[in-house]
Amino acid sequence: MSKTLFKNLELIRKDLHKNFAELSTQEFRTCQKIFDYLIENTDAKISKVGGTGIIATFEGKKKGKTIMLRADIDALPITETNDFEHKSTDPKVSHKCGHDGHTTILLAVAELLTEKPINKGKIVLLWQPAEENGTGAKAVMADKVFKKLNINQVFALHNLPGIPLNKIVYKSGAFTANVRSLIIELNGRTAHAAEPEHGENPALAISEILQFCEKLTEKDVKKDKFFLITPIYSEFGTKDYGISAGSGELHLTIRSWDPKWFDKRVEILQNYLDLIAEKYSLKIKTSWTQEFFSNQNDKNAVKIIKKSAENLNLNHQKLENPFKWGEDFGLFTQKISGAMFGIGSGVDCPALHNPDYDFPDEITETAATLFYKILENAI
Known part of the structure; x- marks a missing residue:
């Protein structure tokens, strides 16, 4: 994927941040924007799921596993204090957890899969709604569209302020708390x-x-x-x-x-x-x-993450302790083998949910490339 394309994705991320900050279960315009982008730029089969979520499916020519990657799309009821050009236009709602960036990362993966298809198994990309209030994963898993997919393994990431830019962190067992x-x-x-x-x-x-x-x-x-x-x-x-x-x-x-x-x-x-x-x-x-629910990372899924980071010569490290915050992806890892990992947002990046936080676009390419390598190694 060219640097020009990632520059275009940065503009999309900033547009999401500025004009598409929507609360849990209210992500109607975000959902439509993702849908339109996928129609125009990928060859995926696209479905709406879980109310305001999107699923994009890529079918390989050979039989194999069904692997899912997840991004979250909702924003928070926080007034932004930044004064940059892409500041949220909603005075009461803003992307203070980086879901605008997570959404963009998965759009990049969708384009990678269109440019360089993985011709074995099935790849499912999920843009999940309502992560922040803990209802989105449940809604997706209850949807008949999702039930028909028979997912074998799931992966997700979260950007992590306080950790060096682009550093990958992982651990087996509990990754986030049960809350x-x-x-x-x-x-x-x-x-x-x-x-x-x-x-x-x-x-x-x-x-x-x-x-x-x-x-x-x-x-x-x-x-x-x-x-x-x-x-x-x-x-x-x-x-x-x-x-x-x-x-x-x-x-x-x-x-x-x-x-x-x-x-x-x-x-x-x-x-x-x-x-x-x-x-x-x-x-x-x-x-x-x-x-x-606590994200319970399967040790084999974590091995795939580690191997993929090594394949790409990325800085990576095993975590000693889980994170204290909750993450709705935990419901998936309670039911399906998989893992969540973290990618550093920079040592000086404001903390998640801080009013001056902003997703660092420098990590988009690393995250998308790693996701693609995980798919290659998992399928």
Whole structure:
């Protein structure tokens, strides 16, 4: 693929950043842009999937495995503070995780597969919606279009600020955390603020729950039993100073490396909530939202990533510890053999989800070329 083509892809990436920052499940214009680009520049069979996702399929002449590569396409509800020309035109939404870049990388792979077909097996490229809220992978996997593909192996990448530009990182087992968010609703009874004893105020219950969460937490990422509870939001009562609060909410995000350990620790927390409900005469209701399964990297898939990086003489390194953030690709690796790897965005690149972050276009060619080599080695 020529340098001119990658320069054109940089313009596309910046156009995505500026004009196509759309929240999870709302990526309608992004979906159409990807569809139109693939129609014009590739010979792939194209289908819409999972609501606002796109699948491009390349059929080889010989029978073989079906290998899937995934990119994510949604943006975040973050106001951008950059002042460059391709700044997001939406004042409340911007690409602060690099999904505009991930999308562009996979467009480059689609063009590579058109220029240099892999004539064995089947290649599936997925532009997945709704990664940020943890609903996209589930929607794709439930879609009849996806079910018919019978995927044998899956790969994905994520750009990583803080790691040298174009450096490839990988590890077997957990690559990202298992993450779920818990909503705790506490219902008691209001009373006069001068006579709180005549009601059930959830304030002390919320305080004790937070203290118990701190005791349950194991923050050391080097330990297999890493378990982190982060308070996200809390509210109780109203701004009526004569009324003792009668209801409240507490929202927590919980993460671990191991889904089974996650469930064991959550069970302890839920049992404690029952005790708190009894102690303070409250009714407590819990619900879960934004679930991200841990990316469990298959060791054979990781070997393919490492071999491909070596084939291309890329700087690469095995990671010691997983990343604490959740990634919706984890649902795929829970069900299908595969792996996620990282590519460095630069030591001085602003962190993911920072308001001044921007995807570094310098890594697009490396990432696309590596993806293509992974396909050659995997098929």
